[in-house]
Amino acid sequence: MPRFFCPLPLVTGAMLELPGGAARHVQVLRLQPGDSITLFNGESGGEFDAAITHMGRSDVQVQVGAHHAVEREARRTVHLAVGMPANERMDWLVEKATELGVASIQPLMTERSVLRLSGERADKKVAHWHSVAIAACEQCGGNRVPAVHPMQTLTSWLSTAPGAPHGVGLLLSLQTGAVPLRTRVDNACADAVTFLSGPEGGLSRIEEDLAVSKGFQPVTLGPRVLRAETAALAALTTLLI
Ligand code: SAH
Numbered sequence: 001m002p003r004f005f006c007p008l009p010l011v012t013g014a015m016l017e018l019p020g021g022a023a024r025h026v027q028v029l030r031l032q033p034g035d036s037i038t039l040f041n042g043e044s045g046g047e048f049d050a051a052i053t054h055m056g057r058s059d060v061q062v063q064v065g066a067h068h069a070v071e072r073e074a075r076r077t078v079h080l081a082v083g084m085p086a087n088e089r090m091d092w093l094v095e096k097a098t099e100l101g102v103a104s105i106q107p108l109m110t111e112r113s114v115l116r117l118s119g120e121r122a123d124k125k126v127a128h129w130h131s132v133a134i135a136a137c138e139q140c141g142g143n144r145v146p147a148v149h150p151m152q153t154l155t156s157w158l159s160t161a162p163g164a165p166h167g168v169g170l171l172l173s174l175q176t177g178a179v180p181l182r183t184r185v186d187n188a189c190a191d192a193v194t195f196l197s198g199p200e201g202g203l204s205r206i207e208e209d210l211a212v213s214k215g216f217q218p219v220t221l222g223p224r225v226l227r228a229e230t231a232a233l234a235a236l237t238t239l240l241i
Contacts, residue, residue, distance in 0.1 A: 002029060003038040003047070005134045005145065010041050010048050014064045021131070023060040025138075026052065039064065042137070042145035046070055072141045074101030074240040077192040079166055081106040081157065083199030085228040086114040093229040094129045094148065098136035100236045104147040105129070110154045112201030122151045154196075154207055158214050167192025171216040172231050173208055178220035181238050193239055195219075197232040 004022040018026060022039075031037065033052050039062070040047040049065030080097055084090050084107045094105060107126065109116055117125055129148045137145050168190040170181070196203075196211055203211070212218065221234050 001036055001038050002026075002031070003040065003138045003141070005042060005138055006039040007041055007043075010039055010044065010064055010067075012048065012064055012067055015053065016062060016064065018060045018062060021134070023058065026060045027055070027058070031055070036065075037062070040137070040143045042134075042143065045143060047143050071143060073144055074103075076190070076239055077103045077167065078236060078239050079104045079106065079192075079194040080232055080236065081108055081194060081196045082232050083108050083110040083113055083154065083197065083203065083228065084115045084151070085200055089227075089229050090115070090129065091132050093232055094132045095136045096229075096233050097236055098133045098142065098146055099140045100233070101142065101240045102146050102236055103144075104149065105133075106149045106157060107151045108154045108157055108196075108199075109151060110199055110207060111204045113199045114201075115199075117151060126150055154203075155210065158210055166194040168194070169211075169214070169216040170195040170235075171208060171211045171218045172197040172235055173218035173220060174202065174225060175208065175218060178218035181219040181221055181235055184217065184219050185239060195232075195235055195239070197235065198228060200228050 004025060006018060006022050008016060031052055033055060035052045037050050038047050039050045046067055046069040048067050050062040051065060052060060053063050054061040080102050085093060097105060126148055133146050133148055170193060172195060196216055221231060226234060
């Protein structure tokens with residue numbers, strides 16, 4: 001059954017008009033009155049049956065049906081803080097990280113970042129990644145849409161970040177002395193993890209040292225130099241699957 005993100009309060013029995021994104025999606029799929037769909041709002045948990053009652057030119061009305069308290073969330077809360085890879089690679093990373101069950105994504109600008117945006121352009125990009133995360137949840141069955149936080153520089157993020165709610169801090173590092181991620185995960189088994197991963201050009205020594213001084217522990221994914229998005233996804237897979 002097609003699933004749609006509907007960021008409105010959902011109550012069994014209520015009639016409602018679908019918001020823009022979901023309505024457009026229903027139109028594209030050429031659904032008809034009487035067709036059944038699934039709605040989730042990413043906040044209250046679970047998902048709802050719904051039936052289309054009216055298709056206008058651009059508006060779509062539905063009646064909300066039964067609530068199902070189903071959750072398909074990961075066994076750990078994992079936050080990804082990542083030096084944004086450029087081009088469509090970040091879209092791809094947001095999509096795949098959402099499928100794997102990431103809890104939140106913090107896009108970071110680092111010393112060697114190619115992608116540097118501020119103001120309206122940065123906000124637009126983040127809104128775009130949020131819509132990529134929504135589409136991934138619609139596809140994979142996740143009922144909690146991961147937050148995509150506003151872009152920040154690594155240094156400003158490190159100066160405020162990872163307090164207690166974000167759990168253990170891990171730094172994906174190519175430097176000698178980093179311990180294998182898998183052993184770190186098996187031993188610690190923390191419920192919440194924040195991991196920091198570099199952009200295409202990697203993190204500088206100064207940035208890595210700063211992260212370590214803030215309590216991040218260097219971990220390795222082995223001797224191969226993985227691309228930025230591969231490294232982040234490999235770590236997520238190890239932590240979540
Ligand atoms: N050109 C850079 C490579 C950066 S790879 C260099 O040669 O240093 C991008 C990021 O992916 C790195 O900053 C690191 O966070 C992560 N990464 C890639 N391969 C990794 C590995 N084998 N173990 C741990 N982290 C890795």
